[in-house]
Amino acid sequence: MAGGSDTTTPPRPAPISDYGLLGDTRTAALVAGDGGIDWLCVPRFDGEPLFGRLIGGPEAGTFRVGPARPATVAERRYRQHTATLETTWAVGSSLLTLTEAMVAEVSGRLLPTTLIVRRLSVEDTPVEAVVEFDPRLGVRHRRPRVQHRGSDLVCQWGSLAVSLGSSPKLTIEPGRPTLIRVRPGRPVTLVLAVAYREPLIHVEPAWAWELLDEDEERWRAWTAEVDGSLPFREEVIRSLLTIRLLTYSPSRAPVAAPTTSLPEDPGGGRNWDYRYVWPRDASIGVSAFLSVGKPDEARGFLAWLLHASRLQRPRLPAMLTLHGRDVPAERELPGWPGYLGSVPVRIGNGAAGQHQLDGYGWLIDAAWAFTQAGHRLHSETWRAVRGFADVVVTCWQEPDAGIWEVREPSQHVHSKLMGWLALDRALAIADTHPLPDRQRRRWQESRAAIAAEVRTRGFDPTVASYVRTYGSPDLDAALLVLPLLEMDSIDSPRVRGTIDAIRERLSTGGPLLYRYPPGRDGLPGSEGAFLPCSFWLVQALARTGRRREAIELFQTMLDYASPLGLYAEELDPETGAHLGNYPQTLTHAALIQAALAIRDVPTGDPGA
Numbered sequence: 001m002a003g004g005s006d007t008t009t010p011p012r013p014a015p016i017s018d019y020g021l022l023g024d025t026r027t028a029a030l031v032a033g034d035g036g037i038d039w040l041c042v043p044r045f046d047g048e049p050l051f052g053r054l055i056g057g058p059e060a061g062t063f064r065v066g067p068a069r070p071a072t073v074a075e076r077r078y079r080q081h082t083a084t085l086e087t088t089w090a091v092g093s094s095l096l097t098l099t100e101a102m103v104a105e106v107s108g109r110l111l112p113t114t115l116i117v118r119r120l121s122v123e124d125t126p127v128e129a130v131v132e133f134d135p136r137l138g139v140r141h142r143r144p145r146v147q148h149r150g151s152d153l154v155c156q157w158g159s160l161a162v163s164l165g166s167s168p169k170l171t172i173e174p175g176r177p178t179l180i181r182v183r184p185g186r187p188v189t190l191v192l193a194v195a196y197r198e199p200l201i202h203v204e205p206a207w208a209w210e211l212l213d214e215d216e217e218r219w220r221a222w223t224a225e226v227d228g229s230l231p232f233r234e235e236v237i238r239s240l241l242t243i244r245l246l247t248y249s250p251s252r253a254p255v256a257a258p259t260t261s262l263p264e265d266p267g268g269g270r271n272w273d274y275r276y277v278w279p280r281d282a283s284i285g286v287s288a289f290l291s292v293g294k295p296d297e298a299r300g301f302l303a304w305l306l307h308a309s310r311l312q313r314p315r316l317p318a319m320l321t322l323h324g325r326d327v328p329a330e331r332e333l334p335g336w337p338g339y340l341g342s343v344p345v346r347i348g349n350g351a352a353g354q355h356q357l358d359g360y361g362w363l364i365d366a367a368w369a370f371t372q373a374g375h376r377l378h379s380e381t382w383r384a385v386r387g388f389a390d391v392v393v394t395c396w397q398e399p400d401a402g403i404w405e406v407r408e409p410s411q412h413v414h415s416k417l418m419g420w421l422a423l424d425r426a427l428a429i430a431d432t433h434p435l436p437d438r439q440r441r442r443w444q445e446s447r448a449a450i451a452a453e454v455r456t457r458g459f460d461p462t463v464a465s466y467v468r469t470y471g472s473p474d475l476d477a478a479l480l481v482l483p484l485l486e487m488d489s490i491d492s493p494r495v496r497g498t499i500d501a502i503r504e505r506l507s508t509g510g511p512l513l514y515r516y517p518p519g520r521d522g523l524p525g526s527e528g529a530f531l532p533c534s535f536w537l538v539q540a541l542a543r544t545g546r547r548r549e550a551i552e553l554f555q556t557m558l559d560y561a562s563p564l565g566l567y568a569e570e571l572d573p574e575t576g577a578h579l580g581n582y583p584q585t586l587t588h589a590a591l592i593q594a595a596l597a598i599r600d601v602p603t604g605d606p607g608a
Helices: 203-224 234-247 279-291 293-306 358-372 379-395 413-430 439-456 479-485 493-505 531-543 545-558 587-598
Strands: 020-023 026-033 036-042 046-051 062-069 072-078 085-091 094-102 114-123 128-135 147-148 152-156 161-167 178-182 186-197
Touching: 020 085, 020 234, 026 094, 062 085, 062 094, 062 114, 094 128, 094 203, 094 479, 114 178, 114 203, 161 203, 161 279, 186 203, 203 234, 234 279, 234 587, 279 293, 279 358, 279 379, 279 587, 293 379, 358 379, 358 413, 379 413, 413 439, 413 479, 479 493, 479 531, 531 545, 531 587, 545 587
Parallel strands: 020 094
Antiparallel strands: 020 026, 026 036, 036 046, 036 062, 062 128, 072 085, 085 094, 094 114, 114 186, 128 178, 147 152, 152 161, 161 186
């Protein structure tokens, strides 16, 4: 059944949008349309890459299972309301299907924390397929120490070990493609288990397949709780599943993306490590989960943040690791070719130490949404929120890096608005939670001062819009949050003027938006349209009563999704290529909030 052969590695990586996501809420893999797992970090999202061909080239390893020769993808989809991915190729008159997923629920049983199950099956006549198993750990692409234990191939690097089992048994050697023949009615199942500082557990392929079935039932039960009347429900569910897969279950903290250094500017240097937790992005996701009736996710994140921020409180870090620690210093990986030659490849993130005022607003807004949903903050959580609000009172007049993390601080209008929101929401929470009168007055005075200053210094009457920074004519798509804040009435000319100005002046020529005028961030190179901004525009249109426009824009944005319904951070407005780290939690959270905004607009319009 097994034999040796050689395959040719494609000279160019697959488009970013070609990749599917496999996840188990602890780490995630990206799978190309040729069946290659080209990105997987172990034992966590922010761990060392085990397969890194996506940005490290052939020397960084892959785990490919698919047709032995180039074949056309006939269909690629997730099984409905699950995390199981199916890829079907047309090979001659036959259809070869790869069904794969990672097992999410491993508690209460003797199972490895990471378990990937991949099964090849065929219809019609037998098909020749290939298994290319080439694990290369870490930044130096270290080859493993290899041994065979029973029917399993075991690869080891110190305290990390992986095993590859199969049924029927295959003879597989790391780095050497193995040809197999897949026959109708006789599927080939491969099981990859990962152990880090724990015993390596053998899982029979038949049992692993059963575990996958059980996981699917749990995902279906989880998604069944989402409101059946929600507009664009299927797209919302896929985004909810994506965010849930990217949420680190031991801490309940979502990573911004499972990847590092996928470029915003192909061939350029705008390559960043997103495998960490931004409280801002996570807070937006919390609000989305709350709005679809998933309070456990919100409760878990707030508990994590309370624990994670304890050492720096009352300051709110711009980002944290999955375990609530300081993000590693940013460094470049020499010798890594990058995706499409985009270098440097980076790990760690230099924005970790920035002052970002807007984060306080997003976080306290999420806590307020939690109370609005009928839940009460624990006393320690409320004490932490009060501390965050006091920081806003103290530092709102200082320049900051803003939501876009520019490297030179400035007086960002969006940051001031979010500072206002932080105090406004904290005061709203205080209606049902204890707060000393003196502290309340301080918050009220600062809230009024922020509003007065922003209205005076942050608005440009010549363009009838709030602007990016004090004294600048530039616009900022993040200001589309204005209708959500209600600092100004949603019917005010300033709010509507800002929405219309951003839509016109930051447009790429269609429904996509730049986050600010291109080239105005002090970094070399260019970037694409920022996808969350278009969903924020949908939200703003809906909140200001322009529901039909919002629906039309939302439907257009759905056409930009990957074939599997996933979104990166950015999009090339000319080619439609996805850019930046992928899939992006913030984009999917913005999609959910946009759909909810459409739902919540009172209208007699039949809508979507």
